[in-house]
Amino acid sequence: MLGKLVKFLIVTRFSRPLVAFIFIFLGYSVVMGTLYNSVQTRSSPFFNYYLVGVLVFLIIFMVFLGGVALMKSDLDYLFTLPLKRGEMVISLYLAQFMATGVSFLFAVGYVLPYVSGGLAAKAVMSGDIALLALLVTSLSILSFRLGQREKAMLAAALGVWAVLPLFGISYSYTAIFTGGITIGTVIIIAMNIPANFFAVRQLSDIEIGFLKSASRRSGGEFRTAESFEGLSPDRAIYAHHLSELSLTGRFGIGGSVSVRISRIRLYYLLIPAPLLAFIYLYLAFSEGNSGPVNITVLLGSLYVGIFTSILFAQEVLSHERAWLAFLAMPIWRYWRGLALSKILQTLVIMVPFVVSDAILGLYGFTGALNALIFMGATVPLSPVIVIYFQSRLSVNQIVDTEIMSGQQNLKQVLGLAPILIFSIMAVVSVLSLTGAIAVLCISIGSVAYLVANPRISENMVFSLTEKGFV
Amino acid sequence: MTVLESQTVGAYSGSGSILLEGVRKAYGSTVALDGLSIEIPAGEKFALIGPNGAGKSTTLKLLVGLLRQDAGTISIMGHPPTSMEAKKMLGYLPEDASPYATLSVRENLEYVGALRGVEQLRDRIDKMLSELTLAEYERSKVGKLSRGNRQKLAVALALIHQPRVVLLDEPLNYLDIPTQERVVQMLDRLNATILVSTHIMSIAERLTDGAIVIARGRKVWSGSMGELQAQAQPSESIESVVVRLMTGAG
Ligand SMILES: Nc1ncnc2c1ncn2[C@@H]1O[C@H](COP(=O)(O)OP(=O)(O)O)[C@@H](O)[C@H]1O
Ligand SMILES: [Mg+2]
Numbered sequence: 001m002l003g004k005l006v007k008f009l010i011v012t013r014f015s016r017p018l019v020a021f022i023f024i025f026l027g028y029s030v031v032m033g034t035l036y037n038s039v040q041t042r043s044s045p046f047f048n049y050y051l052v053g054v055l056v057f058l059i060i061f062m063v064f065l066g067g068v069a070l071m072k073s074d075l076d077y078l079f080t081l082p083l084k085r086g087e088m089v090i091s092l093y094l095a096q097f098m099a100t101g102v103s104f105l106f107a108v109g110y111v112l113p114y115v116s117g118g119l120a121a122k123a124v125m126s127g128d129i130a131l132l133a134l135l136v137t138s139l140s141i142l143s144f145r146l147g148q149r150e151k152a153m154l155a156a157a158l159g160v161w162a163v164l165p166l167f168g169i170s171y172s173y174t175a176i177f178t179g180g181i182t183i184g185t186v187i188i189i190a191m192n193i194p195a196n197f198f199a200v201r202q203l204s205d206i207e208i209g210f211l212k213s214a215s216r217r218s219g220g221e222f223r224t225a226e227s228f229e230g231l232s233p234d235r236a237i238y239a240h241h242l243s244e245l246s247l248t249g250r251f252g253i254g255g256s257v258s259v260r261i262s263r264i265r266l267y268y269l270l271i272p273a274p275l276l277a278f279i280y281l282y283l284a285f286s287e288g289n290s291g292p293v294n295i296t297v298l299l300g301s302l303y304v305g306i307f308t309s310i311l312f313a314q315e316v317l318s319h320e321r322a323w324l325a326f327l328a329m330p331i332w333r334y335w336r337g338l339a340l341s342k343i344l345q346t347l348v349i350m351v352p353f354v355v356s357d358a359i360l361g362l363y364g365f366t367g368a369l370n371a372l373i374f375m376g377a378t379v380p381l382s383p384v385i386v387i388y389f390q391s392r393l394s395v396n397q398i399v400d401t402e403i404m405s406g407q408q409n410l411k412q413v414l415g416l417a418p419i420l421i422f423s424i425m426a427v428v429s430v431l432s433l434t435g436a437i438a439v440l441c442i443s444i445g446s447v448a449y450l451v452a453n454p455r456i457s458e459n460m461v462f463s464l465t466e467k468g469f470v
Numbered sequence: 471m472t473v474l475e476s477q478t479v480g481a482y483s484g485s486g487s488i489l490l491e492g493v494r495k496a497y498g499s500t501v502a503l504d505g506l507s508i509e510i511p512a513g514e515k516f517a518l519i520g521p522n523g524a525g526k527s528t529t530l531k532l533l534v535g536l537l538r539q540d541a542g543t544i545s546i547m548g549h550p551p552t553s554m555e556a557k558k559m560l561g562y563l564p565e566d567a568s569p570y571a572t573l574s575v576r577e578n579l580e581y582v583g584a585l586r587g588v589e590q591l592r593d594r595i596d597k598m599l600s601e602l603t604l605a606e607y608e609r610s611k612v613g614k615l616s617r618g619n620r621q622k623l624a625v626a627l628a629l630i631h632q633p634r635v636v637l638l639d640e641p642l643n644y645l646d647i648p649t650q651e652r653v654v655q656m657l658d659r660l661n662a663t664i665l666v667s668t669h670i671m672s673i674a675e676r677l678t679d680g681a682i683v684i685a686r687g688r689k690v691w692s693g694s695m696g697e698l699q700a701q702a703q704p705s706e707s708i709e710s711v712v713v714r715l716m717t718g719a720g
Binding site: 220221222225226227228229230231232233235236237240263319321322323324325326327328329330331334398458461462465466470 | 497531534535536537538552554557560562563564565566567568569570571572573574577578580581582583584585586587591592609610611614627
């Protein structure tokens with residue numbers, strides 16, 4: 001019975017190709033990780049930063065967007081069946097693990113080759129990573145019932161805690177990546193016990209939690225008000241897309257997704273951006289200017305670039321309304337306004353990083369000037385390209401606050417392809433000045449082509465409409 | 471002048487009407503419109519009637535320029551659908567219309583009004599809000615509105631610029647009877663050329679004077695409501711006449 005239930009829950013939540021993809025990728029990463037022993041152990045902070053970064057990203061992501069891999073039809077059909085509670089909890093946990101924890105296991109393959117010491121050290125590290133995967137899973141379950149603010153606080157606390165080892169304080173769950181394997185392991189185990197205890201408890205009365213979270217309506221009004229009265233058509237577009245960032249919280253991974261939309265004023269982002277830019281500067285200086293490239297500059301540009309372009313491109317189209325925007329004025333004109341506001345918005349946020357890069361450049365850091373070009377010009381242009389790619393590859397319009405999305409499938413994974421291209425562009429840019437200029441020229445050319453050619457935006461709308469967009 | 475007359479005369483100028491001629495549109499291998507030709511003279515109100523999947527929504531999306539036909543010509547009062555002239559004239563309400571979820575009710579109206587350059591926007595918005603009894607929700611998030619109120623807002627957004635050509639896709643869905651009545655009156659007062667898609671005859675009868683019946687992407691009948699009624703056998707309902715037309719038995 002348990003086997004059947006697990007199978008049912010997984011098959012209804014994930015398409016078969018996606019499950020196959022996950023297992024093949026996982027298998028590959030584990031095999032590579034265990035076989036790849038001959039590589040010399042590196043003491044470079046590259047992997048420390050990389051792994052801490054991945055972990056912070058996943059934890060914040062799961063806490064914020066987490067939720068239970070539950071579908072509305074489960075409430076109507078599955079839970080009314082006479083199934084054993086225990087089996088239900090185990091199956092739900094496994095489905096959740098598929099949706100969240102597995103993603104962390106991918107890291108195994110990339111970590112193990114770099115673990116110094118013998119088989120024992122590798123075994124401990126593997127165990128730690130498995131435990132972290134469980135932690136990510138249980139956090140995503142726990143965040144299901146938290147309010148927006150509680151989620152933000154939890155995510156912030158876990159995020160700050162995670163970066164402590166980079167500043168020499170090793171009392172953190174990320175210490176396992178920075179040399180403090182014992183203390184890290186102890187903390188991970190200590191975190192797992194309560195997290196999983198509460199997560200399992202929550203799964204055992206999941207119907208109540210589901211109903212509660214569905215009924216806990218966020219306020220019926222936005223906190224801030226916008227006004228477009230008396231604005232010209234173009235200014236209205238800028239006012240709408242420049243001043244505020246719409247954040248979309250999705251609740252429930254997999255099946256029924258309930259979407260909660262909140263808006264933040266853009267200038268709220270003006271606080272964390274300089275802070276992050278300062279941390280970036282600090283880390284770069286503490287690493288020192290040696291070697292062919294400063295790792296902080298490289299990874300900082302990569303992460304900041306990817307994060308910013310995704311943040312500013314995220315769901316811009318999902319929230320757009322073709323029948324309102326594209327009928328009110330020529331399509332190219334609306335698209336141009338949208339593109340320019342996104343460029344400006346991103347540019348403003350990147351200014352502190354540009355300043356940091358300029359300072360590094362004055363101190364003669366290699367790659368700083370390249371990073372400045374990348375962060376100050378290429379990154380601000382990127383949302384336009386990302387939005388265009390999304391329109392052609394994968395975009396779901398958010399028309400309701402309760403949407404019944406389909407299964408998670410491989411195409412959604414393919415939607416991430418532009419990120420890969422963008423990462424390559426980031427690395428090329430930072431490593432060489434010629435690269436940085438070439439990448440910038442390509443970006444300017446692409447954006448100019450996308451914005452200046454009316455046929456492009458018209459075809460974009462035709463293809464969106466064919467995909468069911470209205 | 472009815473559609474039939476204009477066709478028998480065979481001389482339309484193309485301007486002053488909504489016109490589709492031999493329009494074909496396929497989604498991949500699904501042919502939605504298969505050589506559809508219709509004409510609606512300026513100032514007239516027509517219903518586009520057909521079963522689910524007949525191609526009604528596709529027709530309207532082509533007319534407003536959100537889709538491009540594979541073959542055939544389309545014009546709105548003599549202008550191509552994507553032209554600025556056509557955009558200024560057109561008011562379009564899609565099926566299951568969804569306003570901006572990231573804006574409140576009033577913000578939606580202000581934004582769309584500003585995009586369209588509507589004069590005296592505030593008065594216009596206040597008037598529409600009160601006419602559609604939405605005033606108490608003006609600050610609400612769209613996501614928090616009931617389905618009926620969301621449809622009211624969508625109607626307001628489609629009509630905010632007092633369009634001369636109005637294309638509505640199943641417009642009375644979700645609306646209660648008093649609101650349906652108000653929307654019908656608003657449309658009457660607009661004095662616009664109207665094409666309403668619906669699969670419900672009673673709505674067609676209330677909103678329009680003429681009907682175009684389509685099935686499987688082709689026109690199967692067109693004429694005035696009176697002519698449609700005249701086709702009925704004694705004691706036959708108008709619905710069954712339409713069914714007869716749609717299934718090709720008449
Ligand atoms: N976005 C789309 N993608 C693929 N097929 C579509 C799409 N929209 C409509 N169709 C198909 O085109 C045909 C006509 O659909 P539609 O115009 O929506 O008809 P109606 O509005 O009369 O119900 C149907 O067979 C429908 O399945
Ligand atoms: Mg339809």
